[in-house]
Amino acid sequence: MPIKNRFAELLPEITGWRRDIHQHPEILYETHRTSALVAEKLREFGLDEVTEGIGRTGVVGVIRGKADGSGRTIGLRADMDALPIHEATGVDYASRTDGAMHACGHDGHTAMLLGAAKYLAETRNFDGTVVVIFQPAEEGGAGGREMIEDGLMTRWSIDEVYGMHNWPGNPVGSFAIRPGAFFAATDEFNITLTGKGGHAAKPQETVDPTVMASHLVLALQSIVSRNADPVGQIVVSVTSFQTSSNAHNVIPQSVKLRGTVRTMAEDLRDLAQVRIAALATSVAEGFGGVADIRYDRGYPVMVNHEEQTAFASEVATAVSGACADAPLVMGGEDFAFLLEERPGAYILVGNGDTAPVHHPEYNFEDEAIPAGCSWWAEIVERRLPAA
Ligand SMILES: [Zn+2]
Numbered sequence: 001m002p003i004k005n006r007f008a009e010l011l012p013e014i015t016g017w018r019r020d021i022h023q024h025p026e027i028l029y030e031t032h033r034t035s036a037l038v039a040e041k042l043r044e045f046g047l048d049e050v051t052e053g054i055g056r057t058g059v060v061g062v063i064r065g066k067a068d069g070s071g072r073t074i075g076l077r078a079d080m081d082a083l084p085i086h087e088a089t090g091v092d093y094a095s096r097t098d099g100a101m102h103a104c105g106h107d108g109h110t111a112m113l114l115g116a117a118k119y120l121a122e123t124r125n126f127d128g129t130v131v132v133i134f135q136p137a138e139e140g141g142a143g144g145r146e147m148i149e150d151g152l153m154t155r156w157s158i159d160e161v162y163g164m165h166n167w168p169g170n171p172v173g174s175f176a177i178r179p180g181a182f183f184a185a186t187d188e189f190n191i192t193l194t195g196k197g198g199h200a201a202k203p204q205e206t207v208d209p210t211v212m213a214s215h216l217v218l219a220l221q222s223i224v225s226r227n228a229d230p231v232g233q234i235v236v237s238v239t240s241f242q243t244s245s246n247a248h249n250v251i252p253q254s255v256k257l258r259g260t261v262r263t264m265a266e267d268l269r270d271l272a273q274v275r276i277a278a279l280a281t282s283v284a285e286g287f288g289g290v291a292d293i294r295y296d297r298g299y300p301v302m303v304n305h306e307e308q309t310a311f312a313s314e315v316a317t318a319v320s321g322a323c324a325d326a327p328l329v330m331g332g333e334d335f336a337f338l339l340e341e342r343p344g345a346y347i348l349v350g351n352g353d354t355a356p357v358h359h360p361e362y363n364f365e366d367e368a369i370p371a372g373c374s375w376w377a378e379i380v381e382r383r384l385p386a387a
C-alpha cells in the first residue's frame, strides 16, 4: 500500500489549513488562534471528545474505533508553535505577524495530524482508541511536559505515543528513524563573573572580568576535549558574552556568559554541569573575582523505544517504499518528555531540498502531506487492527 488515496483527495484541503496556519504564526503558549482552529476542525470531523486547555493552550481529541476489543489507546502528537523569526520566504501566504514565523514546519505537522484525524474519524477502521495531541510551546517552552502535568497520559489512558517532524535535506515524503537516543538533551547555563570595575587606563586598580571571562570561555572548551569520553556526544557552546559597560575607556564591573550544553547521555549532562561550575568558580577566584553560576536542565535526551521504532519503520516502508537510518541530532525535542512517560517512536519525514529549519527562508513542503498523513493512519490501522 503506498499513499492512501483519501489523502491525495484531501491534499488541497489540508494544504489550505497548513497555509492558513502559516499566515498566522503564534509563539510558545500563545497559540490561541491555532488551538481554536484545531478544536473547531476536530469537532467538525465528529471526534468523540475534544478538550481544550490541556498544557495551557494544548488540544486533545479522541477518536474511538469501530470496536474496542483491544482496549488499547495510541497517542499521536503534533506541535503547533512558531518561532520569533522574521519570514523571508516571499510566498503569498507568508506570515502576517511581524517577527513570528512557522520556520520549523509545525504548521505542516498540525495540518497533517488534522488530516489524519479527519480520515480516522470518517473510517474508524481500527480496534481501540486514538488520541490526537496538539501541543503548544515545543520550541523551548516544554509544552509537552505541561500537557503531561495536566494528566495527558492518565486522563486518556494512553499506552503508546508517536511523533513526526519534517526534515529538510531528505527527499520529500521519505522517512528516516533511529532506535534509542535520537535527539539531544538541551541544557542552558548563565554565568556572571564579577570583578572590580574602573578606569581602563588604570587596570592595576581593577579586577578585570573581561580577562576572567575570556579565560573561562577557553577553559570551558576542555570539558568536551579533556573531560568527556571521546566516543560520547556532547557540545558545550558559549553563545553570549556581555560586559556591563560598552565604553572604550571603562573596565566593566561584570561579564555575563551564556551558553548551551547538548548531550546524548545523562552522565555527560552531569559531567558538564559539575565541570562548568568548577571551572567558573576557580577561574574567577584565580583572578580575584567571583562567579555566579546557573545551570538549567531543559529537554531530556529523546529516546526512541526499540519495538515501536521497528514498527514505525515498517509502517514508513509500507507508505514510502523504504525507511532510512537517521543520524543522531544534537538539537532538542520536547517529545522526549512523552517518550519518558510511554513507549513510542518519533520519525522524520523528508521536506526536500529546502532551507533548514529555523531559517527565515524555510518553508514546509506541502507535497509531504500525503506521506505524513498516510503514516499516521497506517500506524493506527496496523497497531490496532480491526477484526
Ligand atoms: Zn524547531
Ligand SMILES: [Zn+2]
Residues within 6 Å of the ligand: 104, 105, 106, 138, 165
Ligand atoms: Zn520543530
